[in-house]
Amino acid sequence: MIITYADIESFKNISGISFEPDPKYNIIIGRNAQGKTNLLEALWMLSGCKSFRGSKEKECIPLGGKKMSCRIRLNDGSRDQKLSYDIIREGNSNKKRITVNGVPQKSTRALFEVFKCISFTPDDVNIIKGTPEKRRSFIDLAASQLNPILTVHVTKLYKIIENRNSVLRNINSGIIRDNEALVTYDSMLSRIGSLVSFMRYDYIARLNEVCEKLYKTISGGKEKLELEYRSNIFDKQDFENGCGPEAYEKYSAKLIESRESDIITSSTRFGVNRDEITVRIDGISAKEYASQGQIKSAALVIKLAQAEIYKSRCKESPVVFLDDVMGELDENRQRFVLDMVKNMQVFITTPNAGALLPEIKGKVMTISGGRIEE
Numbered sequence: 001m002i003i004t005y006a007d008i009e010s011f012k013n014i015s016g017i018s019f020e021p022d023p024k025y026n027i028i029i030g031r032n033a034q035g036k037t038n039l040l041e042a043l044w045m046l047s048g049c050k051s052f053r054g055s056k057e058k059e060c061i062p063l064g065g066k067k068m069s070c071r072i073r074l075n076d077g078s079r080d081q082k083l084s085y086d087i088i089r090e091g092n093s094n095k096k097r098i099t100v101n102g103v104p105q106k107s108t109r110a111l112f113e114v115f116k117c118i119s120f121t122p123d124d125v126n127i128i129k130g131t132p133e134k135r136r137s138f139i140d141l142a143a144s145q146l147n148p149i150l151t152v153h154v155t156k157l158y159k160i161i162e163n164r165n166s167v168l169r170n171i172n173s174g175i176i177r178d179n180e181a182l183v184t185y186d187s188m189l190s191r192i193g194s195l196v197s198f199m200r201y202d203y204i205a206r207l208n209e210v211c212e213k214l215y216k217t218i219s220g221g222k223e224k225l226e227l228e229y230r231s232n233i234f235d236k237q238d239f240e241n242g243c244g245p246e247a248y249e250k251y252s253a254k255l256i257e258s259r260e261s262d263i264i265t266s267s268t269r270f271g272v273n274r275d276e277i278t279v280r281i282d283g284i285s286a287k288e289y290a291s292q293g294q295i296k297s298a299a300l301v302i303k304l305a306q307a308e309i310y311k312s313r314c315k316e317s318p319v320v321f322l323d324d325v326m327g328e329l330d331e332n333r334q335r336f337v338l339d340m341v342k343n344m345q346v347f348i349t350t351p352n353a354g355a356l357l358p359e360i361k362g363k364v365m366t367i368s369g370g371r372i373e374e
């Protein structure tokens, strides 16, 4: 998959940047706060995913401006596709305008189905150091790239949990007097929760295999990286048995068993919303014990494994965004990354072009004040 043309008319501090990216390396240079990450973020938005640095929609509109407007042309391996994404400020609300090949779309999901990309940024250490929620959402996104229906399941799932929690609250405060409403939510939650849980399990099993192999290489054969999915409902045997009526039954039994205490805490304490993914290096929890360098390498390996899995499953490479990471890596690690992303289109930002390996040659753009410097 390659972006053949990009036009960032307006996005944060960027205005009027249009260019034909190199099919291989695109190097975006600039001093701090000039718009390098913004440029990657603008391209990333066209994948329909939430910003990789957590920007809200309204924050993408230039300060004092009225709209964000980005479009790209890409070749997905079999055909050319045109994507556009505008967010227009109208009074206090924002209106989205999304098109795929000129056809208006209801939601960003249409973009997600077309454009697959992977970002690696210094913040990715939070996949290891951050909250369980960060790990869950990373896995959901990565697994959804292989199977976009998962995004629909996950969105529905959290809506059901939100509604269930509000019923629990109302029962707790006596506004609702019987458990009838919970029965409906528990049944919906058991099914969809089981589906999501099994999909996460499958993805993490594959991710673990690839990560182990890559981390071995990056650590010179010395260390072992392991990822493990932990559910507070299912065990390994359940996952081996596959997702079906037995799994729904087990999920549902757990919800019923914890109903009384769920009412007291007004929260759903069992299920996929409490899943954890443990990351271990040489058998020890990386979150608590790994060094900064180990955590950085592990985060890098997890992201590269995501790209590798997508490539092997979908027979097509994702576009790779490396924000401020290449210049930070030593020569060996840069070579390792280059080897992993060979045959992929890559966008690299750095304030210091001299820190990149000389073999990284391609289109070079210098950004200053949100514009390309001539």
Ligand SMILES: Nc1ncnc2c1ncn2[C@@H]1O[C@H](COP(=O)(O)OP(=O)(O)OP(=O)(O)O)[C@@H](O)[C@H]1O
Pocket: 011, 012, 013, 030, 031, 032, 033, 034, 035, 036, 037, 038, 039, 059, 060, 061, 062, 063, 324, 351
């Ligand atoms: N909505 C917005 N409108 C206008 N400017 C914005 C908006 N949001 C952020 N900015 C500004 O964009 C500028 C560039 O941000 P960006 O993160 O792209 O910098 P950068 O070139 O990646 O810098 P660094 O090397 O420090 O990472 C920042 O100064 C920021 O204040």
Ligand SMILES: [Mg+2]
Pocket: 036, 037, 038, 323, 324
């Ligand atoms: Mg930046």
